[in-house]
Amino acid sequence: MSPLRLLLEKKIRTNGPLKISAFMELCLFHPHHGYYKNSLPLGKTGDFITAPEISQLFGEIIGLYFVDQWQKMASPLCLNFIEFGPGNGTLLRDIMRIFQKFSLLKKTRFFLLEINPLLIQKQKELCLPLSRECQWFDDISSLLKALPLHLTFFVGNEFLDVFPIDQYIFKGKRWWERRIGIESDHFIIKEVLCEDSILPFPKNPSPNAIFEISSQQKDFFQKLLLGLKELSFSGLFIDYGYEEGQGDSLQAVSHHSFSNIFDKIGEQDLTAHVNFKYLKDLSVQILPHLHDQNIFPQGPFLKNLGIDIRAQMLIQSNPKLKKIFEEALFRLTDSSQMGSLFKIFKLHNP
Numbered sequence: 001m002s003p004l005r006l007l008l009e010k011k012i013r014t015n016g017p018l019k020i021s022a023f024m025e026l027c028l029f030h031p032h033h034g035y036y037k038n039s040l041p042l043g044k045t046g047d048f049i050t051a052p053e054i055s056q057l058f059g060e061i062i063g064l065y066f067v068d069q070w071q072k073m074a075s076p077l078c079l080n081f082i083e084f085g086p087g088n089g090t091l092l093r094d095i096m097r098i099f100q101k102f103s104l105l106k107k108t109r110f111f112l113l114e115i116n117p118l119l120i121q122k123q124k125e126l127c128l129p130l131s132r133e134c135q136w137f138d139d140i141s142s143l144l145k146a147l148p149l150h151l152t153f154f155v156g157n158e159f160l161d162v163f164p165i166d167q168y169i170f171k172g173k174r175w176w177e178r179r180i181g182i183e184s185d186h187f188i189i190k191e192v193l194c195e196d197s198i199l200p201f202p203k204n205p206s207p208n209a210i211f212e213i214s215s216q217q218k219d220f221f222q223k224l225l226l227g228l229k230e231l232s233f234s235g236l237f238i239d240y241g242y243e244e245g246q247g248d249s250l251q252a253v254s255h256h257s258f259s260n261i262f263d264k265i266g267e268q269d270l271t272a273h274v275n276f277k278y279l280k281d282l283s284v285q286i287l288p289h290l291h292d293q294n295i296f297p298q299g300p301f302l303k304n305l306g307i308d309i310r311a312q313m314l315i316q317s318n319p320k321l322k323k324i325f326e327e328a329l330f331r332l333t334d335s336s337q338m339g340s341l342f343k344i345f346k347l348h349n350p
Helices: 003-015 020-029 056-072 090-101 117-127 140-146 215-228 276-286 298-304 307-317 319-333
Strands: 079-084 108-113 134-137 151-157 166-171 174-183 186-193 210-213 233-242 251-254 257-259 269-271 292-297 342-349
Touching: 003 020, 003 174, 020 166, 020 174, 020 269, 056 090, 056 151, 056 233, 056 307, 056 319, 079 090, 090 108, 090 117, 090 151, 108 117, 108 140, 117 134, 134 140, 140 215, 215 276, 233 276, 276 292, 276 342, 292 298, 298 307, 298 319, 298 342, 307 319
Parallel strands: 079 108, 079 151, 108 134, 151 233
Antiparallel strands: 166 174, 166 210, 174 186, 233 342, 251 257, 251 269, 292 342
16 A cells, blocks of 8 residues: 555545545655656656647647737837746746747746646756756745846636635535545445535526635646736637536546546546636636636637648648658647637737
8 A cells, every 4th residue: 555545545634535636746746756756757658648749730839929919019129928837948948949040039038837846857858958948946036036027928727727626516506525535444425415605606507506616726826817907918828628517527647548537546647637717717816907818729729820821831841750740639629629628718918
């Protein structure tokens, strides 16, 4: 039995059923046994593949989006660029290459939020040859304090889904919190009557409706937007999620397949779909005068930016790779793949 599983069992037996967010926090971020502290989760040999790993098309189009924003915002001589959870560094490398083509790279300082030392090393290997103006941080507060007072861009691809969530279920005209308990030496879901009346529960829920919320996600957004409120900024969060509805989206992923959340404690990814409507409303509450906050399906967003044209250009330059680029384009934009499930949350304050 793993040390982390023993720790969880001890906590539950001592203090009673554990909040789902506390369970996720320990599984993902425990300083010695947490999944994100010790693993290389991305790529074919990891547990999942993100959009930048599928094709350079994704990173190049996102890079072109920020070049366009820079030009629309008077092309200042100095720029801050933040990436939250850069993974292997693939997205940032592709963005840097685009910035280089538009003479923007040397004007930019890069600020990276990452807690995994193995991933930091990979990011350095990919990105430092392109720009030495990179700094790494392990918490949002210290990153924001280090920002010069310049135009700031930011991106987070599959970053928001790592925040631990809590779950609530509507039964008998009341909300109950779902927690983690133990029965016969097995982890189980237990329901505890919810006493927190200030949570933003959906109106008129149907029986057995499930509502998910992340207090850590809320704290992150508050720190981010309040930290940027004196600056002009533009940013994108890209993740799988929803605008309306609710349901049980907590899932475990291991070796590119879904698994039981109680299997391989600390050795598999735990995520939940992002409630983008909640984050959009929260953003306006934090910054009432925020100029623009919109949510788009990934497919139409990338197509509007010209990903089809870019794919054809790459195919013309590399005819032997035609099938590879076409398959990547389909996977990134088609509604049956990532085109609808994944959303782009755009925040803009000129």
